[in-house]
Amino acid sequence: MVSWISTSISTIMALSGLAQGVLGAGASSCTVSTFSSLTLSNINITNLNVTAVYNYNGANSSSTGGTGGVGMISASTGSTAPTVNICLVYMTYTHPGQNDVVNTWIGLPLEASDWNSRFLMDGGGGWVAGGEDVILEPLMSGYSSSSTDGGHNTTASTADWGLTSEGNTNWPALWDFASVALVEAAVLGKKATETYYGSAPKYSYWNGCSTGGRQGHVMAQQHPDLFDGIVGGAPAINWDKFIPSEFWSPFMAQLLDTQPPLCVLDAFTDAAIEACDMLDGVKDKIISYPGQCHFKASSMIGRTVNCSDPSGTITITKAMTKLADAYWEGPRSAEGRFEWHGFHYDSDMSGMLTTNCTSLHNCTVIPFSISDDWMKVFLARNSSLNTDSLTRLDYDRLFRQSVNQYASVIGTESPDLTEMKLAGTKMIAWHGISDPLIPANGTVDYYTRAMKFDPDVAEYYRFFLAPGVGHCGGGTGFDPSDTVFDTLRAWVENGTVPDTLKGIATAIGHSTSSTTRTGHLCPYPKVFTYTSGDPNKASSFTCV
Numbered sequence: 001m002v003s004w005i006s007t008s009i010s011t012i013m014a015l016s017g018l019a020q021g022v023l024g025a026g027a028s029s030c031t032v033s034t035f036s037s038l039t040l041s042n043i044n045i046t047n048l049n050v051t052a053v054y055n056y057n058g059a060n061s062s063s064t065g066g067t068g069g070v071g072m073i074s075a076s077t078g079s080t081a082p083t084v085n086i087c088l089v090y091m092t093y094t095h096p097g098q099n100d101v102v103n104t105w106i107g108l109p110l111e112a113s114d115w116n117s118r119f120l121m122d123g124g125g126g127w128v129a130g131g132e133d134v135i136l137e138p139l140m141s142g143y144s145s146s147s148t149d150g151g152h153n154t155t156a157s158t159a160d161w162g163l164t165s166e167g168n169t170n171w172p173a174l175w176d177f178a179s180v181a182l183v184e185a186a187v188l189g190k191k192a193t194e195t196y197y198g199s200a201p202k203y204s205y206w207n208g209c210s211t212g213g214r215q216g217h218v219m220a221q222q223h224p225d226l227f228d229g230i231v232g233g234a235p236a237i238n239w240d241k242f243i244p245s246e247f248w249s250p251f252m253a254q255l256l257d258t259q260p261p262l263c264v265l266d267a268f269t270d271a272a273i274e275a276c277d278m279l280d281g282v283k284d285k286i287i288s289y290p291g292q293c294h295f296k297a298s299s300m301i302g303r304t305v306n307c308s309d310p311s312g313t314i315t316i317t318k319a320m321t322k323l324a325d326a327y328w329e330g331p332r333s334a335e336g337r338f339e340w341h342g343f344h345y346d347s348d349m350s351g352m353l354t355t356n357c358t359s360l361h362n363c364t365v366i367p368f369s370i371s372d373d374w375m376k377v378f379l380a381r382n383s384s385l386n387t388d389s390l391t392r393l394d395y396d397r398l399f400r401q402s403v404n405q406y407a408s409v410i411g412t413e414s415p416d417l418t419e420m421k422l423a424g425t426k427m428i429a430w431h432g433i434s435d436p437l438i439p440a441n442g443t444v445d446y447y448t449r450a451m452k453f454d455p456d457v458a459e460y461y462r463f464f465l466a467p468g469v470g471h472c473g474g475g476t477g478f479d480p481s482d483t484v485f486d487t488l489r490a491w492v493e494n495g496t497v498p499d500t501l502k503g504i505a506t507a508i509g510h511s512t513s514s515t516t517r518t519g520h521l522c523p524y525p526k527v528f529t530y531t532s533g534d535p536n537k538a539s540s541f542t543c544v
């Protein structure tokens, strides 16, 4: 009798959405009825699946998307990763009339006592907006979380979703990927959190790099009210310009009719580092001060390079040096007009100029796939376009078209952060100077415009350049990827202003990363500067 009454009361309360407030979250309230009011006025939910999942490993449900991976950002999955018990809310919805399909996953630590009272979304990578596996890491740290596939199947190739038919852009799917589904995943995830635990998250965060860094900037520019703090690492902002600029080097290789093997590219990078390493006062294979190196590849014409894969020797030609200089300079129009920033001298050229060789003298350049997709699917709107036959005028025309047609959709480059300032939201952006996929100067460009828009921008938005660091981490330099989120949290929750950002590098004189040195990176426009003393000591550097 007693048990019948309590069951029936909890059922009634679950149906009325009150159970969690009285009884607390738990497996018994992890049901569809608890989330029956979870919706938005502009969407039509076609499937809502709520499951208590024990030992969640990021891909328990039978839905697709969980295998998409996070592309360029790291996620600690694998057999040794700890797992967690969660309430998994999986929904599929459409925006009526747009014929789009959005899959969104919300993860809630199953017991309220395992929830840290906070909400955290991790970002995606490349064409991957997010996915079921992306919620795992926040959940393992006690956060509630959500993520979305952004309106396209992450296991499919872009051509399958970017066009509704040949010649026609799939605008709803692009809007979903660019911003719409992301913002909705945040709203739904926060609502579900409040429904399940009976209280709203005390703090809400975004943490992403690359595409995830662009997504963080989408939130900052469009919906800062949803977040207290945002990390936007190596952000893929300025998308309309930097994506076609990624096609520049492969395009120049074709135009100059030269396909240098990797050993030649490495020889250029090594020579530039050799020439410019000491400009910052420390011999550490890092060129710390952007803009001071003026190395010209033409000084290497006729030099012989020893190669191992394929093996043999090869002589550097004039065309090869023009390609290297073009890589560093960045795209310029046929009339010599600036189109976008180049890569820095210590960036790994193979990021843009991957070559496939049958012999040292017979290589093919494979363009960076995201950029190649963009040219074909979104600019030419021809999924079978042969991108190796573009002319100089074709390139410039497609570049202009990218800016004209897509800047407002996916550029994510508005420097007007007024709403973020009003909302009290804090953001930290950082970018590895030797990033080989997204030119770091694009983020310098954005932050410079944000500083012009609001001279007090540093009160709520700070940007750190990381010398010698690659895309979202790695490289020989001072990598802040493991410390940046905690730094943001301390700023939001404790008011600890990030006057520096801790980065970890391999110590000089050590070949493995097991011996490290620390650098306290500087908020732009301050420059991380060597003063004197042991360069393996953090105290030998300062912000100038």
Ligand SMILES: *[C@@H]1O[C@H](CO)[C@@H](O)[C@H](O)[C@H]1NC(C)=O
Pocket (backbone or CB within 6 Å): 052, 053, 054, 055, 056, 057, 060
């Ligand atoms: C989820 O995956 C883990 C690890 O593979 C497994 O132990 C667990 O039983 C799965 N849970 C469900 C509900 O399928």
Ligand SMILES: *[C@@H]1O[C@H](CO)[C@@H](O)[C@H](O)[C@H]1NC(C)=O
Pocket (backbone or CB within 6 Å): 047, 049, 050, 051, 061, 062, 063, 090
């Ligand atoms: C809903 O969840 C159940 C239990 O995990 C699973 O068997 C089923 O396939 C899921 N349905 C969908 C549409 O994902």
Ligand SMILES: *[C@@H]1O[C@H](CO)[C@@H](O)[C@H](O)[C@H]1NC(C)=O
Pocket (backbone or CB within 6 Å): 044, 045, 046, 096, 097
């Ligand atoms: C929403 O979806 C349901 C079920 O799929 C369908 O019957 C209904 O017509 C849809 N509503 C709108 C506005 O499209």
Ligand SMILES: *[C@@H]1O[C@H](CO)[C@@H](O)[C@H](O)[C@H]1NC(C)=O
Pocket (backbone or CB within 6 Å): 064, 153, 154, 155, 156
């Ligand atoms: C995603 O693509 C895979 C492979 O092409 C396919 O098996 C799956 O059904 C697709 N999922 C959705 C939700 O469209």
Ligand SMILES: *[C@@H]1O[C@H](CO)[C@@H](O)[C@H](O)[C@H]1NC(C)=O
Pocket (backbone or CB within 6 Å): 290, 291, 292, 328, 329, 330, 341, 342, 343, 344, 345, 441, 444
């Ligand atoms: C990056 O910006 C700096 C400062 O404006 C400039 O001096 C440098 O040449 C730029 N580097 C590239 C690769 O565009």
Ligand SMILES: *[C@@H]1O[C@H](CO)[C@@H](O)[C@H](O)[C@H]1NC(C)=O
Pocket (backbone or CB within 6 Å): 304, 305, 306
């Ligand atoms: C290339 O290899 C040859 C023979 O092993 C050696 O004599 C030469 O110094 C090497 N050249 C370079 C640039 O390393």
Ligand SMILES: *[C@@H]1O[C@H](CO)[C@@H](O)[C@H](O)[C@H]1NC(C)=O
Pocket (backbone or CB within 6 Å): 356, 357, 366
């Ligand atoms: C490299 O070239 C070989 C032979 O032409 C080809 O089979 C292979 O698919 C190419 N690899 C890539 C990554 O394009």
Ligand SMILES: *[C@@H]1O[C@H](CO)[C@@H](O)[C@H](O)[C@H]1NC(C)=O
Pocket (backbone or CB within 6 Å): 358, 362, 364
């Ligand atoms: C170069 O390699 C391609 C395969 O990628 C092959 O078809 C072609 O015959 C090779 N050319 C020469 C001159 O070896």
Ligand SMILES: *[C@@H]1O[C@H](CO)[C@@H](O)[C@H](O)[C@H]1NC(C)=O
Pocket (backbone or CB within 6 Å): 382, 383, 384, 385, 386
């Ligand atoms: C698409 O590109 C292919 C290969 O470059 C070309 O043959 C074809 O005519 C193009 N289609 C359209 C509609 O322009």
Ligand SMILES: *[C@@H]1O[C@H](CO)[C@@H](O)[C@H](O)[C@H]1NC(C)=O
Pocket (backbone or CB within 6 Å): 486, 489, 490, 491, 493, 494
């Ligand atoms: C805030 O400061 C307290 C006391 O120093 C510390 O224990 C806590 O970890 C800090 N919180 C964050 C998010 O850094």
Ligand SMILES: [Ca+2]
Pocket (backbone or CB within 6 Å): 276, 277, 278, 279, 280, 281, 282, 283, 284, 285, 286, 287, 288
């Ligand atoms: Ca140096």
